[in-house]
Amino acid sequence: MNSDHIMIKNHLPSVGTCASGSMEIPGLLLVPAQETGENPEETRPDRQPLQVFLRRCQGNRQNVQGNLLQAHRHHRRHCPSCPAFHYQDLEHIWYSSYNLLSFVWVGPKPVVFIFDLEMMKVILTKYIPFQKSFKASNPIFKRLVGGLIVYEGEQWSKNRKKLNPAFHLDKLKEIVGTMQNQGQETLDEWTRMMPKDGSPLAVDVYPFLKHYTGCVVSWALFSTAPTPIVKRTFAIISELTHISNQAQPFIVPGEQYFLKKYKKANQIEDELTATFTSMAEERLAQRRAGENEGEPDLFDLLVDELEEVDIKDKNGRAAAIHEIIQQCKLFYVAGHETTANLISWTIIMLSNHKEWQIRAREEIFQVLGDKKNITADDIANMKYVNMIVNETLRLFPPAIELTRVVEEETSVGDLVLPKGSMVMMPVLLLHRDPKIWGHDAMEFRPDRFADGVLKAANGHSAFLPFGWGVRTCIGANLASYEAKSFITLFLRNFSFELSPTYAHAPMVTLLLQPQHGVPIVMRKL
Numbered sequence: 445m446n447s448d449h450i451m452i453k454n455h456l457p458s459v460g461t462c463a464s465g466s467m468e469i470p471g472l473l474l475v476p477a478q479e480t481g482e483n484p485e486e487t488r489p490d491r492q493p494l495q496v497f498l499r500r501c502q503g504n505r506q507n508v509q510g511n512l513l514q515a516h517r518h519h520r521r522h523c524p525s526c527p528a529f530h531y532q533d534l535e536h537i538w539y540s541s542y543n544l545l546s547f548v549w550v551g552p553k554p555v556v557f558i559f560d561l562e563m564m565k566v567i568l569t570k571y572i573p574f575q576k577s578f579k580a581s582n583p584i585f586k587r588l589v590g591g592l593i594v595y596e597g598e599q600w601s602k603n604r605k606k607l608n609p610a611f612h613l614d615k616l617k618e619i620v621g622t623m624q625n626q627g628q629e630t631l632d633e634w635t636r637m638m639p640k641d642g643s644p645l646a647v648d649v650y651p652f653l654k655h656y657t658g659c660v661v662s663w664a665l666f667s668t669a670p671t672p673i674v675k676r677t678f679a680i681i682s683e684l685t686h687i688s689n690q691a692q693p694f695i696v697p698g699e700q701y702f703l704k705k706y707k708k709a710n711q712i713e714d715e716l717t718a719t720f721t722s723m724a725e726e727r728l729a730q731r732r733a734g735e736n737e738g739e740p741d742l743f744d745l746l747v748d749e750l751e752e753v754d755i756k757d758k759n760g761r762a763a764a765i766h767e768i769i770q771q772c773k774l775f776y777v778a779g780h781e782t783t784a785n786l787i788s789w790t791i792i793m794l795s796n797h798k799e800w801q802i803r804a805r806e807e808i809f810q811v812l813g814d815k816k817n818i819t820a821d822d823i824a825n826m827k828y829v830n831m832i833v834n835e836t837l838r839l840f841p842p843a844i845e846l847t848r849v850v851e852e853e854t855s856v857g858d859l860v861l862p863k864g865s866m867v868m869m870p871v872l873l874l875h876r877d878p879k880i881w882g883h884d885a886m887e888f889r890p891d892r893f894a895d896g897v898l899k900a901a902n903g904h905s906a907f908l909p910f911g912w913g914v915r916t917c918i919g920a921n922l923a924s925y926e927a928k929s930f931i932t933l934f935l936r937n938f939s940f941e942l943s944p945t946y947a948h949a950p951m952v953t954l955l956l957q958p959q960h961g962v963p964i965v966m967r968k969l
Contacts, residue, residue, distance in 0.1 A: 574848035617820035650961040789840040831890035837909035844872035940966040
């Protein structure tokens with residue numbers, strides 16, 4: 445896996461077949477997988493140039509699984525309770541061994557790890573050859589994630605333009621009050637839970653944070669607090685998320701016909717289709733009756749396309765409904781799970797670094813004074829809170845990597861990447877690289893952001909918690925406001941520390957989350 449042997453065209457054909465006895469297998473399948481640390485020259489296969497007829501490849505049956513067995517052994521040794529193993533389990537090992545470039549086989553697919561910033565920029569801006577990798581993902585995961593995040597080219601541009609108004613800064617500033625109201629309800633519940641004898645409250649705040657962010661998403665999507673039907677919808681999307689988290693990063697051909705998880709995923713998909721169809725038709729009826737007044741919410745923007753389809757066009761309406769479902773699932777997962785995890789990691793960091801908890805609280809009292817309501821301008825003026833959230837995003841980015849599938853053979857720097865290969869850019873490792881962030885890159889030090897993001901990264905564009913370039917997450921500002929609003933309220937009303945039962949176990953599923961929750965001990969101020 446040494447960088448000297450990554451992706452030379454003759455060594456990695458993009459198509460072809462190999463013959464092993466009488467069995468024909470796709471060309472990439474039988475290439476020997478190298479264990480970390482082995483000499484590439486010792487295990488590198490003697491590969492022939494691609495030809496129109498069959499050729500024989502070196503390898504054995506175990507090689508069909510690429511480096512996944514190695515990842516599995518590492519996973520079982522270091523995180524046996526995690527729901528699924530991934531090649532991410534070995535990223536840090538490969539990075540420390542091979543530095544800026546390395547690759548690994550994930551089953552029959554080569555995955556190239558890119559750590560070089562300039563190469564990352566090229567990959568993230570050239571959307572024609574490098575496209576989102578969701579088409580290569582587990583089929584259950586593909587049910588969960590759709591809409592804007594998977595679109596490319598003209599389809600992405602059209603939908604991004606349509607949805608941008610819902611995420612404009614002026615629009616987001618208007619719902620800061622809603623965020624505050626929902627956050628205050630959570631704090632009030634914790635206040636009611638406080639022991640009557642005045643002792644501190646020990647509680648796992650993670651479920652409460654997920655409820656808070658779910659309520660905010662409901663307001664952003666539907667301009668209302670969660671109704672019973674919305675709660676049910678969010679609950680089954682969460683269930684689909686859980687099923688996706690349990691899925692392995694590869695599939696056995698035909699497993700979708702006999703595994704229970706696929707049957708359950710199909711049932712959830714059917715219920716979501718029926719529910720969102722009903723909700724969309726109800727919203728259209730309200731429009732026709734003149735009952736849908738005020739500024740359009742995100743659901744209105746999604747329903748616009750359905751309104752333009754002729755009621756007799758069943759296929760067109762089914763496609764429009766499918767679009768609504770995919771977008772709603774995306775915004776629920778992104779706006780709900782992402783922000784709940786961000787707030788959770790921030791609370792964990794502030795619990796472990798009391799000096800920053802104290803600094804931020806003092807700043808909040810200074811900026812707000814006796815004001816009851818928090819505005820977007822107040823949040824912007826809280827320098828410590830902003831620095832703390834940025835540092836948390838650096839150490840615990842929502843998605844630990846950015847991946848792209850190579851749609852056509854292309855060159856990046858000295859590499860020739862064949863069609864069908866995958867490139868992976870490890871955001872988590874980039875965010876903790878001492879060459880970029882300094883010798884204290886592994887430490888929680890919010891003051892590194894005192895003079896802005898670029899200065900914090902020593903002049904590098906290396907802060908990528910929500911992606912980079914034109915494909916930066918459309919909900920990044922919403923998540924930021926939502927997290928900062930809650931953290932401000934929490935610090936203003938409570939002091940807190942980690943519970944003795946807290947176990948630090950960052951877990952990668954769809955997002956980076958605390959595996960065992962966020963048990964803390966809090967005191968009312």
